[in-house]
Amino acid sequence: MRIDGKEAARLLLAQDSFLVFSHKNPDGDTIGSAFGLIHALRALGKQVAFRCQDPVPKKYSYLTQGYQDDPVENPYLVAVDLADPQLFGSTLQEYPEKIDLCIDHHISNKEYAKHLALDAEAPACAQLMLEVIEAMGVEISPKIANCLYTGLCTDTGCFLHSNVTAKCHRVAARLIEAGADFVKINTLLFSSKEKNRLALEQEAISGLEYAFEDRMALLLITQKMLNAHGLTPQELEGLSQLPRQIEGVEAGVTVTEQPNGDYKVSLRTAETVSANEIAGELGGGGHPRAAGCVLKGSWQEVRQTLLDAVGRRLKG
């Protein structure tokens, strides 16, 4: 049943014991919104425990520092930023059908929960969570503000993406006034670069290859580069955006050599080119503007495969 944030607050106020769920491979919004709620429920003297299939990524550890689950009995089950039962992950597959309340902002929500508070206009679940917490009459502490601000800025790319709204800037203002340490959070999430990551980027960009009158850009990260800078492919988050951001580039391709010698390919495209069609042709898939695949062979073979596949689309 669809409900609004105020009704969600009433349901939460009526309970004493909670399990709060975040989605697998958690990001700043699912973690920030969940912990914002957890701190608010605890401020009301309630018992809360947290469930997520995967550990909280190190970069968001400031949100969970010192946190410990309460013992919970016959808990009320709340899913946060969790649009689809599959996103609970395989180890929590017993829960989706039992969820009492889902608080979410994905228009694609599968409506699996008994009650669903959904704001599809909200760029981040954290924006709706602020409404729920305020409707519960809980003061927005700096701790809660940090959680919700993290959600808001994660999902908007720090107010850069097209999902930003006037309301979302007002929510940011509210959270800053409530004591969100936005300087620390922005710096941590958006403007810090490790020295070795910068050095690796510099090395990779020096070998950046353009093709088809600069409409394609191809960035290769080799195992040798990763080893030289003490990095793993998992630590390259965001780098695959780079080739496509270059002016005039319609197909940006980032290739990362894996420890087993495979080449992991990330495609980012302008509206003129379908990334998932190219990736699909090469055995992968994804979204229209962002897709990927894995290729085997020598770099020269992989490079030629990519030039051929992208070239056909650019000419077509």
Add this chain to the structure above:
Amino acid sequence: MRIDGKEAARLLLAQDSFLVFSHKNPDGDTIGSAFGLIHALRALGKQVAFRCQDPVPKKYSYLTQGYQDDPVENPYLVAVDLADPQLFGSTLQEYPEKIDLCIDHHISNKEYAKHLALDAEAPACAQLMLEVIEAMGVEISPKIANCLYTGLCTDTGCFLHSNVTAKCHRVAARLIEAGADFVKINTLLFSSKEKNRLALEQEAISGLEYAFEDRMALLLITQKMLNAHGLTPQELEGLSQLPRQIEGVEAGVTVTEQPNGDYKVSLRTAETVSANEIAGELGGGGHPRAAGCVLKGSWQEVRQTLLDAVGRRLKG
């Protein structure tokens, strides 16, 4: 004489003919604030012309498209985001002492104008300009909103920097509601890169120097690099953020060799170090976290001067 935004509005309303000045090497805030004012004055039927020593950078051309100076007679002289007479540039050196009104947000403002409306809490001059324009009773058109949003997001790095405030988010909300095309502006200013700019960055970063246990990072852009990539110092906006963004760096220094052989220094600092104190010591000025100066001499001399000045602060 110090005045507030409302008094500035009263002074502007009393005049019919204006020259509006932006600082040399103009950025998005001085251009956006100046053109926001220009459109507002024209909406009131006034005659306005614009003066800036240097041409408007190509990336901001969307703000000045189709713009032409009005003929002005005995104009009232307004300086925008112009903290220091020197920033008018050598070709406009006759003007600073004649300026009737300066609208600015730099705490280091030299108070050279007859009247000064200064809001040192505003992260961008555009924030104060919105107050001035609203106090004049002018409706914020989408055109004005684009100008002021450009100023706001330029000077805050799209709401990323430590100068951001709750108020500045509220101003952004107001400008988005007034029709600012923030998606286009954000993409243009913050998520696209020219090919030659990327290549220059790559070359400069390969020479990045660390000092004081990596607490200082020093990036040099030479005329030779600029020439090799067909760029001017004015086209490097934003690059000065980079050294400071490296994890652990408290003082990020970007030095750009000018066509006349001078070295233009941009300082960006963590809260542990005062950028404007360092810049002030070296004959410049600015904000606590972002300041600048110009140094003469050989690169080796300039480099040593900077290492000494920053080193003293890091040790102090």
